[in-house]
Amino acid sequence: MPLQSIAAAFQRHFGHEPLLVRAPGRVNLIGEHTDYNGGFVLPAAIDKEIYFAVALNGSTTARLHSYDLDESYTTEIANIQRDDTQWANYLKGVVAQFQKLGIEVPGFDCMFGGNIPIGAGLSSSAAVECGLGFALNELLGTNINRMDLAKMGQQAEHEYAGVRSGLMDQFASLFGRPGNVVRLDCRSLDYEYFPFSTEACHIVLCNSGVKHALASSEYNTRREECEQGVAILQKHYPHLSIKTLRDVTREQVETHRTELGDVVYRRCRYVVEENARVESACNHLLQGDLRAFGQDMYGSHAGLRDDYEVSCRELDTLVDTAKALPGVFGARMMGGGFGGCTINLVAVDQVDSFVEAMTQAYQDKLQLTLETYKTTIVGGVEAVAGEMVK
Template sequence: MPLQSIAAAFQRHFGHEPLLVRAPGRVNLIGEHTDYNGGFVLPAAIDKEIYFAVALNDSTTARLHSYDLNESYTTEISEVHRDETQWANYLKGVVAQFQKRGIEVPGFDCMFGGNIPIGAGLSSSAAVECGLGFALNELLGTRLDRMELARMGQQAEHEYAGVRSGLMDQFASLFGRPEHVVRLDCRSLDYEYFPFNTENCHIVLCNSGVKHSLASSEYNTRRHECEQGVAILQKYYPQVHSLRDATLEQVEKHREELGDVVYRRCRYVVEENLRVESASNHLLEGNLEAFGQDMYGSHAGLRDDYEVSCKELDVLVDVARTVPGVYGARMMGGGFGGCTINLVAPDQVDNFVATMTQAYHEKLQLKLETYKTKIVGGVEAVASPASK
């Protein structure tokens, strides 16, 4: 069990008793690239997690250790800044957010590791940010609420990882609830839970094996293209502050001025927001077939209009469509690699995995990793394995 290993390794490495924290990764059933456009998303926390052991150390130094990489990093708290050690940047970014809020962070020791596949689009970075933020909030007694911790994680991502991500990943890690997905309105930050019964339907992820970085220029380019679209629409519709406020009719009417690329980016985002609302209603009705059709529509939009898919992801979705018991499939995450998310009837999961693995190898000569996931609760402190 990773938690036990990390708790024991912390004691060996640092010689004192830590607070233990579990921080989950996330899946997003539908609503991709909508969060930074003020739209809707429908994520859930999953049982791929980062475990933290953290304790104050009576010094002015942060001693950080990545269990999985077996690498250590030390910095004076007063001199926290970005540098070439990327994994440490996420943690330092969180420390900087406490400091920005006027909270003095003393020296601390931190060891972390887990089982979220890196580069699979399951938000390992958000889990790292939220896990440390939660731990320091507990240890310092600062009583920041979960939404504030999510915002701090997002800002750490912006300022220390260079990714202008939306709030969804951090929100999902902190606000997850077992057997539920949560619809977040990224403009108002209102949210609503929807039951997701994993006895009726399993979530299976297929990892394309293509490594991608959200910090890639394409992610930030898409965000800029959406902002260009808003600037044009706002000239005619002052109430349009983000693509969340735009209608398909408005986008169509100004297609020529938007230009082909920006038009298609805007059309995708507006349509995707409509799909999230539609899919949420299908969940309430228990209509998994209709939910799955919205997922396929989402993938087509990401492939053709938003242009963030890739050959590997398209092959996985095309094959999934032909497998018995699959309700829906789509690419998930920033794009250009990572995972597809698939909703599969429980009695068909083994056949699905076998069929997908074989087809991926036959079509692309690539090895497929799959993950069967459960929906779990959000970031929390956990008891020491020894004390259970």
């Protein structure tokens, strides 16, 4: 078990007993690029996780170690700032959020590692932020609630990684519940759990294996394009409280199509339609109608491909291939785009043949090797008792 290895390595490296924490990655069944537009998302925490061993060390220094990279990094807590060691930036960003709240963070030792594939769009960075935030909250007894820990992780991502992510990734890592997906209203931060039975279907992820260089810059560009749309619509509806695209109707977007311009119009149309798909999909879950849920997934992918323009040849090939296979309820690209994974809902008795067929087709069509992950929905970030890992 990776946590056992990390616990043992911590004691060898630092020489004392740590607090052990597991922080899951996430999938998002539907609701992509809606979170920073104040909309709905439908994520779940999964059994691809980052494991932490953390302890206070009685000094003024943070001693950080990446188990997977076998790299160490040391910094004075009083002098936390971004630099070129990207993996350490995520951790330092979390420390900075505690300091912003006026909490004095003493020196600590931290070792972390896990089995979330990097670059697959499963939110390894959010798991890192939330795992350390949770651990420090426990060790310092600061009693920060989970929603505030999620916001602190998000701010760390903004300020220290330079990615203006929404709240979904951190929220899903902290609020996951076994056997459930959770719909988050990113405007009000209300949330509701929906049962997701893994007896009827399994979640299988297909990793395109590509991470196009466009991803981060285009993500920020999409945010700006949505903000442009909001600014234009605000001028026409000053009496309405339009703050994000969540506050906008499809009719309003259509009415001002010309002024919005083709690109911003399509970005806005996608977000408004995707919010409606999340609500529709949740109703299908309550009715146990996975086929109808899957149709919303296909609609989501088409919108991401054509209107939001964040898909790529590899993702489109994976979704088109999956759609034609037996036992597949739905499939779509997941995450920021330009690479990463597709998420597929597959009948339990068809999972093995699905993986085999997808792997062969990806090789035949694109001459690329496909990695697949069968995932289980798990609970959110938690401390793990030492005896559980022995």
